[in-house]
Every structure is written in structure tokens, then in C-alpha cells.
Amino acid sequence: MFLRQREPLSFERSVPGKRGMDLPKLDVPVAKDTRPAHLKRGGFDALPELSEVEVIRHFTRLSKWNYGVDDGIYPLGSCTMKHNPRLNEKVAGLPGFTDSHPMAPDAFVQGNLETIYTLQEWLKEITGLPGVTLQPSAGAAGELTGVMLIRAYHVSKGAKRRVILIPDSGHGTNPATAAMAGYEVVELPSRPDGTISFEDVTDPVNGKVRKGLNSLVSELGHEIAGAMITNPNTTGVFEFRFKEISDLLHSVGALVYMDGANMNALVGVARPGDFGVDVMHLNLHKTFSTPHGGGGPGAGPVCCAEKLVPFLPVPVVVRDTMKVGEGEVPKHSYRMDWNRPQSIGKVHTFYGNFGVLVRALTYCLSHGSDGLKEATLRAIVNANYIRARLKGTYALHIDSPTLHEVVFSDTNQAKHDVHTLDIAKRLIDYGYHPPTIYFPMIVPGALMIEPTESEGKDELDAFCDAMLQIAKEAEENPDLLHQAPTLAPLRRMDETTAARKPVLRWQKA
């Protein structure tokens, strides 16, 4: 990483006549041109002309400006940046999987269907929920699928209802999702410890009263379609009254959606199906180690309770067991069940990001029931180790027991006019990717750290040492932090101009 030389845009390197691809000889007659004149492809304005070696160098050089999980700790809170096993990549690249066509008849893709079915079974046991769809392509797509299931359920009971409750600590995708599913969002206030407040909360600054869960449930009652709750919440704290929350919501017929972004804290330790969750999504690219790929592809399977199963997207992969004689091993075959009249329909063109599902199943088989639990505990130990080492130097806004992540505040450093952004940028100079910053919004100047189970003591110590050194610099030489980063390929970027006068593509001068 961190090559110092500049790599220009490829377009600036383009030279007419260069080629990076040779085509096979055409062994059939040249195509007759039946296109109307106005539909014939005209020229290209940007496609560059480069040889293969230049293309490879270009993308290799660009890659060196990225920080990856193999470079070191990647402590983005809520993002679960864990090790990406190479076996998973190799398996997902097997031609048996990669060359299979999504429109091929079921009989010829039995391996794919068994892969999907087996992963479904693992996720059912892990979440304690009996229904699964693997179609959603990402966490947000899973949320949308889940809320559509909630809607379909209520519609089947007579009315879709009007409101979804979402805690103020929730991820921004939750309210955006509820809106996309046609719901009005009502915010649930948090208590000082970050968990959902049953009681009304008076804002200490403006004196405004925000209604707590009790008031909202009694006032809105049957208008509430459901609540979307992240658990553990975005401060890393388990909603310890989760069962009471779900009982209260169920008492007015509302359903409980759990945002599973933080499931890495629970696998093998607690199951959402056991504490009242009706529907949830998992992020395979977080909890199940599938690579983030610089933004995707991910996968956001949705798991649900029995009462929501009829509404799952089509097709659902099912297993048929053929009759065999006594003492023989039963034979299975797999098929896609499209005949589900109450289904919400399709949420992906085909069956989801299948290549990602293959990686997730490989992760499951490698870990097994014992390894999954060990990974969870290790992730929790690592986060608490960082908490123990940095507590005091960095302010802990919330002092409740935390699981897989810890959220600090910049209030100690703010006294020296050093803020979260400065701390984050200075970490880059120390060779680390910064944590998630300014989220959750309920913590002032939040620094949200999630080390995951992939870090050993050495790496945790080196990271903590850097954080402590930065805190010292904040007192002694705050300007060092204001200027940071100085050792990265670029200094701080002018994001204001980028948004005000957007340049979103290259154009020929």
C-alpha cells in the first residue's frame, strides 16, 4: 500500500491503436447490418486504448492506494471487517458454480440448489427462525424485504398499518427502508445508556418531551406495523429489555424487525428467534466474512418466524426426500418452489448474489458450531480489551457492558480543540484504517471501534498504542492532528467543492 507516485486517469494514457484484447477469428459470415441508420452505434468518447500490460499496471498501482484487511486492523464499527479466508474465494471460483446459468432447469443445478438449501438450514439454526430467503443483495435490500414481509402480513390481516418505530440510535438505512416500503417513521428515544426508552425522555437542551415506547404503543396502538431494532444496538450494548419490547409490540399486533448488522456479537450465544424477533436480516459480508469488495457485492438474507413464511419472495428452494428401502441412505433432490400465492414476489432478478452465498457456506463449514461460538467470544474479548486499554484516555459516553464494539467520544480531546475527524485522520499516519466516526449520532463525536475476532494481541496493542499516542499529541501538539494525514498518498480532501460543483466523470478536453 501507499505507493507515492501518481497514477493518472487511464483516459489520459490512452493512445490510438493500442489494444488490450485480441478477438478470436470470426468463423461465420460477417453480420448483415439490419439496423436502422439512427440506431447504429456511433463513436465512443472515453473508452481508452491501452495494452494489457498497461491496464494491469494501472489497476495494480491504483490498488496500492487502498487499505485492505490484509494490511492490518480495519476497526470500522458496525462493519465487521474480519479476515477473508482464501479458501472461500477459491471455492466461489469453481467452474461448476461460476458457469451455471440461472435459467437452467432445476435438475441441472442441483449443486447450486443444495448449496442454497444448506446455507438456509445453517442460518435457521443460528437465528432460531424457521423461514429464510437468500435473495436480497445487501443489508439494506434485506431490510426492505423484511419490511415488505411485515406489510404483506398486516395486509393479509386486513390493513397494512401506518407506522414503523425506529430508535434514534438506528442506522440510516432503517428509516430510508421504512419510507421505501411506504411507512411513516416514528423515532424511539434512547436512554442515557443507549438502549430504547420505555419512558418519555425530556431533552436536557431544549426541554422538549420525546415519547418513549410505552406512550407510543398506547397512543398509536394498531397503527404500528412494527419496529426496526438493531441488537446489539449501535453502541455495542445488548437491548437487555428486548423480550419486554417485543411482548409490548406483539400486544398491539405489531411485529419486531431486528437489524442483524451486529450479529457477530450473538452467533452461538443468543438467538433472535428466542427473544421475540419476527423477522431480521443478516449481513453475510459482515458476520460471515464474505469480502466487502470496496463496497460490494454483499448479501442480506432475511430470516423470519413461521407466520411470515407464506410471504417470502419466490422462489424458495426446497428439498424433496425420495423414498428408499429400509437401512438405505435417503436420497434428496432440490427444487425451486415458485407456487407461493401469498409471496411478496421477487426482490432480485434471479436468486441473489449466489457467489457470495457460496463463500458464506464455506465460512460456516470451516467454523462449525464450535468455531462460530469461539469467533463470537473472541470478537467480544477483543472489543473489551480495546475498551479497557483506552478507557479514561478517551471518554466512554456510555458505560454499560458492551459486546463486539465500543464507542468512545471525543469530549476529552475536544478541550484541546481536537475532534473525532482529527483523531481518525491521524490514525492514518500511524498506518491504520480509522474507526467509524460520528455514528451513532446519540454519542457526541463518536469513534466506533469494532476489531472483530481476526485480531491477535499484537495488533490490538499496536492499535491501542497508536490511539494513546494520538491522545498525547492532542494535548501537546494539536496542530499535528489538524494537519493529518500527512503520510497518506493525499492530504484532506475538499469535499465541499466536490458536492457544490460536482465533477462526476472525465471529459475530453
Next chain:
Amino acid sequence: MRYLPSSPVEDRALLDTIGVPNAEALLVGIPEPLRLRRDLDLPTQGSEQEVAWQMMGLANKNTRFCAQFLGAGAYDHFVPSAIDALISRQEWFTAYTPYQPEISQGTLQHIFEYQTLICDLTGLEVTNASLYDGGTACVEAALMAVRVAKKRHTVLVSRGLHPMYREVLKTNFAPHDDLKLVEVGLKDGVTDLADLQAKLNGDVAAVMVGYPNFLGAVEDLTTLAGPVHAAGALLVSVTQEAFAFGWFEAPGKAGADMACGEAMSLGNKLNFGGPFLGFLAVKDAHKREIPGRVVGQTKDLEGRTGYVLTLTAREQHIRRDKATSNICSNQGLVALRANIFMHLAGPEGLRGLAEQNAAKAQYLRQRLLELPDMERVIDQPFFNEFVLRYTGDYAVLQEACLKESLLPGLDLGRFYPEYAGCILWCATELHTRQMIESLVEILARVPATV
């Protein structure tokens, strides 16, 4: 567990620093009755060798074909070796969304270049960092058109659009009581102009047509744009085979206001339908309504050119329930494959590949039409897919092909009852003349059914 950096001595040191006797003690925040008091009922951990064999066993249970004459939204193309080699670099595949631009310039510059090339292919001015797939790209395009059009609530969808894209649109429109999806019928394989004109009114925000459509036929965007624009609606072209951009005019230059669809053809394998690559390109005037991540060019403190995620005021982490979409990721690595592919192909490669696809499909069609039981159905310009009526029994034909490890075209009646008995065929640069001759030879032997 080989992925966990644990050792008894170090683990002890971690716990001592925290001040707990064991890891379980850290679960104190989870109330006792909510904890799982047993092991998960799943197999225990597997070594790399065991898991590799198990997964290879699954991959081997899929049937391998010598040639697949099936497209229908998922196209088999040659993938240059450089792509797998490059995307296997950990800097590309393990990185997160580029939130910290100073150490994510690789991803950011790549996306800026990718955006440039998607704009070039589509002839439009602004695109995003990619969407999940063709179907969900249609949803984002339709919802965006409704936002742009303001106070219009209907989206007209041509029956020629991929049937699964239409299904995904239907699912996502269902929650919006105020929005309407209305289908426009087909005539001779393309959108029926008379039906379109009858359905256009002041409430129509957008009209979506396939380019080429699911039946392989190209829609005349220029002709359609007239009535659509006269009604004050936006014309949205939906392309499921990105190679067609090398053959047909860029939609933005032929009359479309927005172009969306599926770009998996650019450097990706079939992967049983995913991960694929959705795209959406729009006009500059509409840029603040586009969903998803967008990368822009800017300068750093020292005046050096660099790239950042921008126009974030549209997004959910700022606008929450008022955001343009709930999308906060993209198909990053798939977009990278497409970007590398477009760099390797260049203008000549893309045009040449398109010419080969057109030539192979035309040859396949001509040879199939020489068979007594294949008949013309649609007479429209096509690219690498086309429809023929088969007077025999599809099940028998399929059986005969599968016996010889060939996957035949799609039985169209499954999605279009009006085209029952018709087959949607596809050929790409991967299909040699010999493969085509083998197919024709096998089909010639299929017994005619009465």
C-alpha cells in the same frame, strides 16, 4: 480454529487486562433467559481440506455443458485472465466502502473511471457506483423518474422488459399505494405504439422499454421518444445485455432520458445469476435525484487531484427517511471487473465483440431456420438473441440437447403465453461454428411430434 489468532498465554493476558475470569463473563449484558444454553445443532469445524472437498462435491453436482444457447438476462462471454488476477489483490477485494478518501483513492479513482465509461456506453451524463442487478436497477430508475417528474404517479412498462425485472418492479411498487405500474403490450415483438399512445397521459412519469428487449428485438427509442416526450414523460431504456452497446446507438443519443439495466456481460461469469451488475445513467439535470453512491473529483489541501464520495446529501445516513433510496452499498468488485474489462476491450474490442455476437446469432438463426420445424416469429433487428417458433415438443428437444451436453434456448411460453411453443435463442462470441453445427445436427435428429 485456524482463522482465530488465539493462544492460551495471550488470551489470558487479554482477559486479565479486561479484568474478567473468562470470555463468558463478558456476556453479562445479555439477560440469562435470552441466552442460548446449548451448542448450535450444526456440524463442528472442518479443516481446509475437508471443506474444500465438500464444496467441490457441491460444485460437481451441477451439470456442465459444452455450450449454452441460453441468454435471457445472463450471458456467457469470454473473461480475460487479467480480470481474476487483478481483483484477487487484497487491496481491491477486502477493502470497505471508501469512507476515508485518503486511504481509498484506488477504489475511488476506479469508480470515477467506471462512471465515465458507463456514461460513454449509455451516452448519458451521470451515473452512480453501480446497483445490485438489472431488476433492482429498474426499480431505482422508476422511483427516480417519479421523483423527477413530480406529481406524476404512473410508470408504463413495456411487456418486452425482462419478465423478472417486471416482477421485481411489481414487488417494489406494491407498498406505494399512490404509484401505479401499467403494462404496455407488444406488437411484432416490440412495444405497441398504439397501445403506448392510448396509455400516455398527464400522470405518466416514465415509460420503460427494453433495448434490446427480452425477445431480442431492438426498440426504436427515437420513434418512441416523440410521443413519450410530448406527454411530458421520461423515456427509460432498459438493457439486459451490455454488449449491445457496441452494436446499437447509445440510448442517451437515440432518445432515452435515462438508461438502466444489467452489465454482467462486461467481464463476469454467469454465477447462477449473481453477483451481477446493475447500472443507472441519467442526465446532468437529474443528478441530485440519483440513488446510490456517487464519486466525484476534487483536490486535496495541497491542490492535488483526488476523488471522494459525493452528493451525500441525497443519502440515508444524512436524510434518513427522506433519502433518494436506502441503498448504501454497490456491487463494487463486480463494477471493478466491468471497468477492467472495458479498459482491455477499448473501443475496437467492444465494437468487434459486438460484431461477432451479431454474426454468430445471425448464423445460428439462419441455420436453425433451415430445419423444417423452426419458423420465423418476429421480424425486427436483433443483436445476439432472437425468437423462433418450434413446431415440435420443447421437452423432447431439450432432452435431446441435454444428452449431448448442450443447453438449448429458453421455452418462451413459460413467461409469454402468447409465444407458447417459441424458443428464445442466444449466441455469443463463445459459440464456434462447430458448436452451432452440432446443435443443428442434434435438432435435425429430434423426431417430429404430431
